[in-house]
Each structure stands twice: as structure tokens, then as C-alpha cells.
Amino acid sequence: MAFDEYQKREFKQVGTRPNRPDGVDKVTGRAMYGADMTLPGMLVGRILRSPHAHAKIKSIDASAALALKGVKAVVTGADFARPEDDFLRDVQENCMARGKALYDGHAVAAVAAIDAATAKAALKLIKVDYEILPHVTDVDAAMKAGAPIVQDGRTLENVPAGMSGNVTSHSEFGHGDPAAGFAKADKVVERSFKTAATHQGYIEPHAAVASVTTDGKGELWCCTQGHFFVRTLCAGMLGMEASQLRVTPSEIGGGFGGKTTVFIEPVALMLSKKAGRPVKVVMTRDEVFRATGPTVSTSIDVKIGMTKDGRITAGEAYLRYSGGAFPCGTIDMGGQAAFAAYDLEHVRTYGWNVLTNRPKEAAYRAPGAPQAIYAVESVVDELCLALKLDPLDVRLKNAAKKGTKSSYGPTFPDIGLVATLEAAHKHPHYTAPLGPNQARGLSCGFWFNFGGNTCVSLNVNTDGTVGITEGNPDIGGSRASVSLMAAEELGIPYEQIRTIVADTNSLGYNDVTDGSRVTFAVGLATIKAARDAVRKMCQRAAKIWDIDEEAVEWKDGAAVPAGPNAGKFPPMTLAEIAADSFATGGPIAGHHEVNVDGAGVSFGVHLVDVEVDKDTGATKVLRYTIFQDAGKAVHPDYVEGQMQGGAVQGIGWALNEEYIYGKDGRLQNAGFLDYRIPVASDLPPIETVILEIPNPGHPYGVRGVGETPIVPPLAAISNAVSRAIGTRMCELPMSPPRILKAIGTTA
Amino acid sequence: MKKLHISTTVNGDPAEFVCTPDESLLDALRNRLGLTGAKEGCGTGDCGACSVTVNGRLVCSCLVLAAEVEGAEIATIEGMADQDKLHPLQRAFIDHAALQCGVCTPGILVAAKSLLAKNPEPTDEEVRYWLAGNLCRCTGYDKIIRAVQSAAAEMRGA
Structure with missing residues (x-):
């Protein structure tokens, strides 16, 4: 995106504080979050987690669990193919350990059963034979020579030789010559600091409902900051094609970055695939703390x-x-x-x-x-x-x-x-x-x-209202902001616009709701989609007035002749153009897709x-x-x-x-x-x-x-x-x- | 486990369900009665997202056994609006942008309503202490306190 993009203007609606479109749902308990979804015939999935900080998994015997009445499937790391891609493999091994349990809470097996009590009982019947290994949880201790090695062979070439095998990467940034700069100082202070890992602490634990059918199609409903990325990760782990896995984001009960990846979603899909029934997995708070992402x-x-x-x-x-x-x-x-x-x-x-x-x-x-x-x-x-x-x-x-x-x-x-x-x-x-x-x-x-990849559709309804379809879960009121920007651009009231967050089949790829990108990037794509629709509406007006397209411009929510030479016609509002759309070429929609730069x-x-x-x-x-x-x-x-x-x-x-x-x-x-x-x-x-x-x-x-x-x-x-x-x-x-x-x- | 049959009143309507003896009221509301407005944020009574009232008393429904509510009157977020008319607290939360993700909102509204029933004119500090059992991770509580005070003023006819 060019840096000359911004143009100073007087805003009519942007900068006001209208009520958010999802407000009533959220104050009445109607909004559907991850754990609120239920499907007919649904099983309950639960996950068994390592009690050890570091242990070799010598064997997993699930026969007793599978023999329990009401247990329909057991999943372990062995059920997943091993992805070639390092990143995907790491995410997968974090979802389900393979060979070694790497931290307290690391998932080692999962069950799907007819109800929560049966699933819980089944977990106790899974026998995992661990060989406990020495562990290290402190960053400084892990860098020391002789520290237990968490994973072998993960060190990148840019790490200087002689460091602990736990050091995986090194980076340097900056310019100038600090030594020369310190020499010019009147006072130099040098200090060492430590910061603890903290958790995002969203109030809604991770939840997913998965349904995989025997023809290889999958449906996944989950609370996530980015359902397109969830699709990429899960399809990769399960060997599915993206077109066959539809992911629908629920309302999301907080994320703050912690719901930008997957934990239980591929497990729920695998359980559903094996059981042949829909499966719901909801984390407990204990699981959220032990097994989802804290900070560094x-x-x-x-x-x-x-x-x-x-x-x-x-x-x-x-x-x-x-x-x-x-x-x-x-x-x-x-x-x-x-x-x-x-x-x-x-x-x-x-x-x-x-x-x-x-x-x-x-x-x-x-x-x-x-x-x-x-x-x-x-x-x-x-x-x-x-x-x-x-x-x-x-x-x-x-x-x-x-x-x-x-x-x-x-x-x-x-x-x-x-x-x-x-x-x-x-x-x-x-x-x-x-x-x-x-x-x-x-x-x-x-x-x-x-900024990032963004794809927005804007549909002009025949009654003069507008529907916007975007692909970024709304974690803090972004549907309101997107509607406001569309209202500003189209020149119609905010209340006449409804913005929804659609599933992975409805739009091209949208990057995760992260990087403070949504109001910026989805807003930008919405403004451009609105401009696309405006261009089409001007074309329709030109057709009706029988003048050149270039002779029509958009002002205050209506098409008007551009200057005195264009002819004399009263403004034709968005609603009037929309009402006539079937006779002037069919439905009107704007669209924009972009990989946004210039955040x-x-x-x-x-x-x-x-x-x-x-x-x-x-x-x-x-x-x-x-x-x-x-x-x-x-x-x-x-x-x-x-x-x-x-x-x-x-x-x-x-x-x-x-x-x-x-x-x-x-x-x-x-x-x-x-x-x-x-x-x-x-x-x-x-x-x-x-x-x-x-x-x-x-x-x-x-x-x-x-x-x-x-x-x-x-x-x-x-x-x-x-x-x-x-x-x-x-x-x-x-x-x-x-x-x-x-x-x-x-x- | 043999199930128990429970007869109760939820938001003024008779409600019956069966539950296991170890089942929480929260699970019964959500899974037996389909009332998913109350949320499980922790299951240990620390977050308040599952707040409901039982016979007028504010409780974490994750800490109440479903079997305990035989004959009780339960009020949940689903019963807070009067048909198509939102409660002043519900309106105030929307008007003051007192929610972001909204998952804590049902619990906070139930708790705030319970506060205003006891204390129609609380100080900010009283609101903050009353709601100290309801975690919100999005808002920093600032707009929540303002919304509760605005609704309180409206309800007092101020």
C-alpha cells in the first residue's frame, strides 16, 4: 500500500460512539461462544496430560479405556502423520506429544466418550509408561553447559558454537558502535532483569466442536482469533484439503494472542474422524494454564x-x-x-x-x-x-x-x-x-x-441496506468499527449496515486477528470494497441517466452528475439505485482483497x-x-x-x-x-x-x-x-x- | 451413576431436569436446560462468569450442586430482560461499551443486579469490591464501573 494513501477529510460517522451490533446478544446471554455449541449425537472429548516436566513416553496402553462402555475413540500422537514442515510439526507435537512429554500438562492421549463422566473415567484407564528425564524450567539455567536438553538438534546455524543445545536461535539488531557511544557518556548504567512468564488469561477456555464424516469432509466450530489459520494447521495435520475443512469461528471470549494457534482443534477432529461422530472438547482452566501459550x-x-x-x-x-x-x-x-x-x-x-x-x-x-x-x-x-x-x-x-x-x-x-x-x-x-x-x-x-492478508465482501441489499462479510473474529468491537467505516464511505447511516464474521468457505484467506491489524486492515479493505460498490452504483446511475460513467460521482450517499456538463439529474440515493438493481444489471456488491502493508x-x-x-x-x-x-x-x-x-x-x-x-x-x-x-x-x-x-x-x-x-x-x-x-x-x-x-x- | 430428578424454577418458569449427584448447577443449566448464558471460566469459583442467583442469593453456579436446587428459584442472565425490554444494566453496558469479548458480561450483570438490589446507591469502591469476584480480562473494569453507576442512577430515578 502506498504511503500517500491517507487523505485528510471531515468525518461524519467515524469518531462517533454508536452501540455495537453484537451488544444485545452479549448482554442477554444469547451470544454463542466456543463451549455453547451442541450438535446431535455429539461425544465429549477429554485429554490426558503429562504429570511430568520431561519424560520419555515408552508406551501408551489404551486397551482398558477402549474397553470401557461408552468410550468411542482414543487418539495419541501416533494417529497423526509427521508433517515435514518444522513449524507445523512443532504445533502438532504441542497438541499431542510424540516420543517425549516436554512439559507438565503436555497432551499425551485423548478420548471421546458418550459423556463427560465416561471420558474422565477412561482417561484414568490409559496406561502411560514414562521414563522421567531431568528437566529445566529457568531460562538462565537452561543456557548453562550441562543443562538437560529439552529437544535435540533444534539449534539454528546462527547460534555461536559452544552454547547449550537449548539455545535455538540468535539475532542481532542495531547500528553504530555502542562502545564509542558509551565512551561519550557522563554516566553509564548496566542492569540485569528477569520477567516471569504470564498468561493471556482470557476468561473463556479453549473449546472446539468437530465433525468429520467418512467422505473426508470436516466441520469445525471453535473459539479462535483466526479460523483460516486454524484450517491451514488442522488440514495440514490431518492430511485434509483446505476445501474439505470448513472452520466457523464462534464468538470469542478473549484471546489477546493466545488463540492465534491450535491446541485441541486437531485432536477434536481426529477423535471425530475415528469415532464417526461429532466431538466437543472444552479445556478446563487448569489445562488452559498448563498447556496453552503463556508468554516467554x-x-x-x-x-x-x-x-x-x-x-x-x-x-x-x-x-x-x-x-x-x-x-x-x-x-x-x-x-x-x-x-x-x-x-x-x-x-x-x-x-x-x-x-x-x-x-x-x-x-x-x-x-x-x-x-x-x-x-x-x-x-x-x-x-x-x-x-x-x-x-x-x-x-x-x-x-x-x-x-x-x-x-x-x-x-x-x-x-x-x-x-x-x-x-x-x-x-x-x-x-x-x-x-x-x-x-x-x-x-x-x-x-x-x-496489516496482512484481508478479504472483504460488501453486499448492497435491494432495500438500501448493506451487509458486510469479513473474516476476522471480533475480539473487541471490530464489527462496530468496520460498519462505521463502511457507513462513512457509502454515506448511509451506521444502523443500516450489518457486519458479520464468516466461515472459511465464504471468503478468501484472512490473516489471524493479531498484530493490531483488524480495524486497520479489515477497515482498509472495507473502505476499498465500499469504493468498489460505489463505482458500480455510479455505473448503474449512468445507465439510468444515459450519460457516461465518468460523468457520475458519489456524494453523501447518492450518485450525482459530476459537474454542470454531465447533465441535470437529481441525486440518486444508494437505496434508489439498489431498488432498481434487478433492472440495471443485477445485484450490486463490492469486494476487495489485499495483502495490506503500511500498518x-x-x-x-x-x-x-x-x-x-x-x-x-x-x-x-x-x-x-x-x-x-x-x-x-x-x-x-x-x-x-x-x-x-x-x-x-x-x-x-x-x-x-x-x-x-x-x-x-x-x-x-x-x-x-x-x-x-x-x-x-x-x-x-x-x-x-x-x-x-x-x-x-x-x-x-x-x-x-x-x-x-x-x-x-x-x-x-x-x-x-x-x-x-x-x-x-x-x-x-x-x-x-x-x-x-x-x-x-x-x- | 443413578440420576436424580430435580424440580425447580428458572427465571420464573417451572423447570425440571435429571442430573448426577456430582453435577454442578452450572452444568445442569447449560447441558440439561440449554441455558448457556452462564459461562464456565474456571470451575472453581474464582472468575464469576457462572454467576446466578438461587433464592435471591448470588452464587457461582459451578460451586453449587444441581441436586441442591430442588424447589429453589433460580435467576440467570436469560431472565434479566423483561421480554423485549432490556434491564437498565443491560442497556447501560451497551451504551457505555462496558464489554469487549462479552464472555464475563452475563456473570457481571447478574452480580451487579444483585448489588443494586441490596444497595441502590453504591460508591465506586463498593461496586469495585462487590464485583471483585467477577474477572474481566478485556476492559480493565473502568467502563464496567461507569455502566453500573449509570444504571443505578437510572433505577433510582435520578
């Missing part, structure tokens, strides 16, 4: 040099990420994002991905960025304190802007970082008084954003006030304000919602949430009681300030907004806590025991 756990060293007046002379980061038991590319995004907010002459990041006996990482909102930026923003804050500089002034002085060669390569076009920093500076929050044991922290945040990076700044209780170590978030560039906020309510929701996930990450493994390599807190996500009483109101610096790559200037908000809270809160207690915190989460320990060290 990390260990990071950051070194930054600064002059007395606050100019950063060089930055360097060493990032060690573990994406669990399989190779994981998230390290690359961390390395690229770490210093993205800064305009630096000398910058370099070095990254390693490391295998551990943990579940396979899945994307979580700006994957890889929160951890790297947390470490960088913590060191920047420490330098500000040491040099007695205002932390916002320092960020403004070093901020990336239009024309900056980014730390990861590209030169930035129009970006909103300076505007968000200035907005934060002006905001009353920044200068509000603080009480005892209270402190203020701030951090910048960044995400790349993504436009996103920056935000968060301000937070905290109070630390020095007796208990508990941190209370007192005030929170978010400043973020949305490009153009199509439906501001849902832009604010993304900002607020992302920030609160980041607050949880900073203060409470972590995967805790015991010495036995088992996950100790696989439930919401012990893995504590923020609840309403933990939080203050979350104030939002939307900036609009148009993205040159979108017709309305839209940027993705969903991911950036989870990035700043980690450092913003850590900086606030560190200032409140007078000690730099270097590990997340800052749970009360860690804060008490830090205070103890100071005393």
Missing part, C-alpha cells in the same frame, strides 16, 4: 549511557527469552522493539531463544516487547534519577520522530511519540502532589503493528502513581493515565477499551502474575486463585488520552491500537515502585515478598 520468560541485561544533559549516547541489550519447549521467534521482536522509542546513534541488541520444559509460547499482546522495553525504560529511569533529570524531558530529548532511523532498521514516517510525551507533560497528572510512600513512574511503549507503528506513554505499603510489601495503583496515538480513533469507546484493558493486563504482569514452577518442574499455580489477575477492587479508574497523528498508510489515518497499551505498564510501575522504596526493582512481578526483600536489602 526472560532474562535481560541492559546498558545505557547518558550525558549530563540527558542525551542517550548508546544503548545495548542482551535478551534471553524462553518460549518453552519449542523454538520461538519472539526474541526477534523483543530485540527490535527494545530501543524503538529512541533516536540513537549507537544501539545494538543481541537475542537468544532458549528451550525450557515449559508450555509452548503463544503470542500475548505485543509479544516480546513489554519485557525488553521494561528493561530499557527501567535503566533510562535510573539514569534520570542519578543525573537528576526530568524523565519526560529526557524522553522528549531522545524521542524517535519522523525521519529517525529506528533501532531495528526502517526510518520512521509520521509517528506520534513526541505528541504523546507532550500530552503527558501538559496533563495535570504529571504534576499532581504525592503523599508519603507514594511515587510516580512513567514509560514509553511501542508496537510495530501489522503504521504505534507509540504510547503511561503515567502511574503508586503507594507501597512497607509493612506488607503490597503496591496500590492510585492513579493511571494513558496517552496513545490511535492515528484515527474510529470508535473511541473501543480504542479507550483497548488502552484500558491492555494497561490493566500490564499492571497484573508488573505486580502479581507469574508462572511458578516447583522443583519437580510442575506448574504450582494453574488456577485463577493462585495466578492472580487484577480484579476491580485492585484498580483505580484508568484515564485515557487519545492522540490522532494520521497513519499515512490508511485512507482514514487509522493505526492499530490493541497491543501497545500492554507495553508501558511494566516499567512505569516498576519505576514508580523503585522511586517509592528507594531501591531499583529488577524482577517482575513485584509481588509483596519481592518488595519486602528489596526493602530489607536497603535497610
Whole structure:
């Protein structure tokens, strides 16, 4: 997509806050989520999981389970062909272990039975003979020589020789000569950090209903962020053709990146295939924690040099990420994002991905960025304190802007970082008084954003209303935004448009709902589909008026003659053209398919006030304000919602949430009681300030907004806590025991 | 396992079902009565997505045995609207964009209604503590609190 795409305009509907089209369904309990689907004759599938962190599976004997009355099928890794493609094979082996169980909770077998009780009883009858192997769950321990090797032979050529076999990949980004930059600094700070793995924590567990028939056709209904990708993965694993597997997304009860891959879907299909009946598989919460994607756990060293007046002379980061038991590319995004907010002459990041006996990482909102930026923003804050500089002034002085060669390569076009920093500076929050044991922290945040493959159809109904068919599950109000953009472009009221998310047979391939892409990319394709329909409607008007097509243009929802020479005709509305369509050439529809580029990076700044209780170590978030560039906020309510929701996930990450493994390599807190996500009483109101610096790559200037908000809270809160207690915190989460320990060290 | 026959009232209508002795009320509502508005987010009473009232008392239906509700009056999200007229809380949640994915919404609405029945004029803090048993991962709760307060004001005739 060309960067001259954006054109300034006055919006009539975009930027308003109409009710979402799925609202009534969702407040009345009618909306159908993954587990709400039922088919006649349906069986219940359950999955047996490894209790061991690392074990060889010597044999699986399912004969007793199969002999139990009501059991219809058992599936193990042996039922699946072994895909040649590394990526597909990893996803498959994560869905069903083969040879080795690689983490506590790894699926080893599955059953389908007439009801849940029978399926549960059958699981107990499956005999798995394990040979327990030594395990490793800590990223630093896994890098050491002599660490147990999680998977052999997965090291890429770019990993320097002599490293542990658990190191799978290495990446470097940056420019300049950091050593030369550090030499120019008045102060250099070097720190090491650790961040715990956290879970996306969507409230809806994974659920799938599969129905495979003897002629090889399959139907799959599941909660997913991307049903086309589900089709690709499942068809690949089951040896089906894409045309024979139809995937229909249910309403989705949260994803945040965690539902961008498959876990139970191929298992449900295989069970259905073997049983010859539909099968429903729903995960328990325990399974969600133990066996679906958490984030990477990390260990990071950051070194930054600064002059007395606050100019950063060089930055360097060493990032060690573990994406669990399989190779994981998230390290690359961390390395690229770490210093993205800064305009630096000398910058370099070095990254390693490391295998551990943990579940396979899945994307979580700006994957890889929160951890790297947390470490960088913590060191920047420490330098500000040491040099007695205002932390916002320092960020403004070093901020990336239009024309900056980014730390990861590209030169930035129009970006909103300076505007968000200035907005934060002006905001009353920044200068509000603080009480005892209270402190203020701030951090910048960044995400790349993504466009991707997108296919949209727009049908003009004969009564003058419009139906839009798109292929991206709506995780946060995107049907409303898509309808708004179509309404704007067509010039008809929002209420006359209905947008639906269709199955894999209804449209060409749509990339997953990820990368903050939907409002941007599906919006762009919708606008272009609307323009396609407008062109056709102008043709119909030209036909009726008997003038040239070029002599008709579209204005305020109607075809009008383009200028006085075109002839004198009253405007012909969309409804009038639609009503006549059978007589002028048949139904009218617009369509657009594209692999969208030009997503436009996103920056935000968060301000937070905290109070630390020095007796208990508990941190209370007192005030929170978010400043973020949305490009153009199509439906501001849902832009604010993304900002607020992302920030609160980041607050949880900073203060409470972590995967805790015991010495036995088992996950100790696989439930919401012990893995504590923020609840309403933990939080203050979350104030939002939307900036609009148009993205040159979108017709309305839209940027993705969903991911950036989870990035700043980690450092913003850590900086606030560190200032409140007078000690730099270097590990997340800052749970009360860690804060008490830090205070103890100071005393 | 021998099944039990249970007679109860759901959203004002008589309802009967059979269930196993170890079956949860949530499973009975969803799988026996086809009322899938209440959701299972955890099955351990930590998330509140399965909130319903039993004889007016707010409960996590995943922690109640189905066999316990013989003769009880149960209210679920499906009974919150008055036929084609949404409850003020339901309207407020739509108007204030207090939901994103919406999977926690039925539980939060049932819980909020139960709060306003006891305390028609809660402070923000009281709303936050009452709803502390209802997890929402999408919204950060900000718009939920505003929606509940807006509905409360409307219901008070303010």
C-alpha cells in the first residue's frame, strides 16, 4: 500500500460512539461462544496430560479405556502423520506429544466418550509408561553447559558454537558502535532483569466442536482469533484439503494472542474422524494454564549511557527469552522493539531463544516487547534519577520522530511519540502532589503493528441496506468499527449496515486477528470494497441517466452528475439505485482483497502513581493515565477499551502474575486463585488520552491500537515502585515478598 | 451413576431436569436446560462468569450442586430482560461499551443486579469490591464501573 494513501477529510460517522451490533446478544446471554455449541449425537472429548516436566513416553496402553462402555475413540500422537514442515510439526507435537512429554500438562492421549463422566473415567484407564528425564524450567539455567536438553538438534546455524543445545536461535539488531557511544557518556548504567512468564488469561477456555464424516469432509466450530489459520494447521495435520475443512469461528471470549494457534482443534477432529461422530472438547482452566501459550520468560541485561544533559549516547541489550519447549521467534521482536522509542546513534541488541520444559509460547499482546522495553525504560529511569533529570524531558530529548532511523532498521514516517510525551507533560497528572510512600513512574511503549492478508465482501441489499462479510473474529468491537467505516464511505447511516464474521468457505484467506491489524486492515479493505460498490452504483446511475460513467460521482450517499456538463439529474440515493438493481444489471456488491502493508507503528506513554505499603510489601495503583496515538480513533469507546484493558493486563504482569514452577518442574499455580489477575477492587479508574497523528498508510489515518497499551505498564510501575522504596526493582512481578526483600536489602 | 430428578424454577418458569449427584448447577443449566448464558471460566469459583442467583442469593453456579436446587428459584442472565425490554444494566453496558469479548458480561450483570438490589446507591469502591469476584480480562473494569453507576442512577430515578 502506498504511503500517500491517507487523505485528510471531515468525518461524519467515524469518531462517533454508536452501540455495537453484537451488544444485545452479549448482554442477554444469547451470544454463542466456543463451549455453547451442541450438535446431535455429539461425544465429549477429554485429554490426558503429562504429570511430568520431561519424560520419555515408552508406551501408551489404551486397551482398558477402549474397553470401557461408552468410550468411542482414543487418539495419541501416533494417529497423526509427521508433517515435514518444522513449524507445523512443532504445533502438532504441542497438541499431542510424540516420543517425549516436554512439559507438565503436555497432551499425551485423548478420548471421546458418550459423556463427560465416561471420558474422565477412561482417561484414568490409559496406561502411560514414562521414563522421567531431568528437566529445566529457568531460562538462565537452561543456557548453562550441562543443562538437560529439552529437544535435540533444534539449534539454528546462527547460534555461536559452544552454547547449550537449548539455545535455538540468535539475532542481532542495531547500528553504530555502542562502545564509542558509551565512551561519550557522563554516566553509564548496566542492569540485569528477569520477567516471569504470564498468561493471556482470557476468561473463556479453549473449546472446539468437530465433525468429520467418512467422505473426508470436516466441520469445525471453535473459539479462535483466526479460523483460516486454524484450517491451514488442522488440514495440514490431518492430511485434509483446505476445501474439505470448513472452520466457523464462534464468538470469542478473549484471546489477546493466545488463540492465534491450535491446541485441541486437531485432536477434536481426529477423535471425530475415528469415532464417526461429532466431538466437543472444552479445556478446563487448569489445562488452559498448563498447556496453552503463556508468554516467554526472560532474562535481560541492559546498558545505557547518558550525558549530563540527558542525551542517550548508546544503548545495548542482551535478551534471553524462553518460549518453552519449542523454538520461538519472539526474541526477534523483543530485540527490535527494545530501543524503538529512541533516536540513537549507537544501539545494538543481541537475542537468544532458549528451550525450557515449559508450555509452548503463544503470542500475548505485543509479544516480546513489554519485557525488553521494561528493561530499557527501567535503566533510562535510573539514569534520570542519578543525573537528576526530568524523565519526560529526557524522553522528549531522545524521542524517535519522523525521519529517525529506528533501532531495528526502517526510518520512521509520521509517528506520534513526541505528541504523546507532550500530552503527558501538559496533563495535570504529571504534576499532581504525592503523599508519603507514594511515587510516580512513567514509560514509553511501542508496537510495530501489522496489516496482512484481508478479504472483504460488501453486499448492497435491494432495500438500501448493506451487509458486510469479513473474516476476522471480533475480539473487541471490530464489527462496530468496520460498519462505521463502511457507513462513512457509502454515506448511509451506521444502523443500516450489518457486519458479520464468516466461515472459511465464504471468503478468501484472512490473516489471524493479531498484530493490531483488524480495524486497520479489515477497515482498509472495507473502505476499498465500499469504493468498489460505489463505482458500480455510479455505473448503474449512468445507465439510468444515459450519460457516461465518468460523468457520475458519489456524494453523501447518492450518485450525482459530476459537474454542470454531465447533465441535470437529481441525486440518486444508494437505496434508489439498489431498488432498481434487478433492472440495471443485477445485484450490486463490492469486494476487495489485499495483502495490506503500511500498518503504521504505534507509540504510547503511561503515567502511574503508586503507594507501597512497607509493612506488607503490597503496591496500590492510585492513579493511571494513558496517552496513545490511535492515528484515527474510529470508535473511541473501543480504542479507550483497548488502552484500558491492555494497561490493566500490564499492571497484573508488573505486580502479581507469574508462572511458578516447583522443583519437580510442575506448574504450582494453574488456577485463577493462585495466578492472580487484577480484579476491580485492585484498580483505580484508568484515564485515557487519545492522540490522532494520521497513519499515512490508511485512507482514514487509522493505526492499530490493541497491543501497545500492554507495553508501558511494566516499567512505569516498576519505576514508580523503585522511586517509592528507594531501591531499583529488577524482577517482575513485584509481588509483596519481592518488595519486602528489596526493602530489607536497603535497610 | 443413578440420576436424580430435580424440580425447580428458572427465571420464573417451572423447570425440571435429571442430573448426577456430582453435577454442578452450572452444568445442569447449560447441558440439561440449554441455558448457556452462564459461562464456565474456571470451575472453581474464582472468575464469576457462572454467576446466578438461587433464592435471591448470588452464587457461582459451578460451586453449587444441581441436586441442591430442588424447589429453589433460580435467576440467570436469560431472565434479566423483561421480554423485549432490556434491564437498565443491560442497556447501560451497551451504551457505555462496558464489554469487549462479552464472555464475563452475563456473570457481571447478574452480580451487579444483585448489588443494586441490596444497595441502590453504591460508591465506586463498593461496586469495585462487590464485583471483585467477577474477572474481566478485556476492559480493565473502568467502563464496567461507569455502566453500573449509570444504571443505578437510572433505577433510582435520578
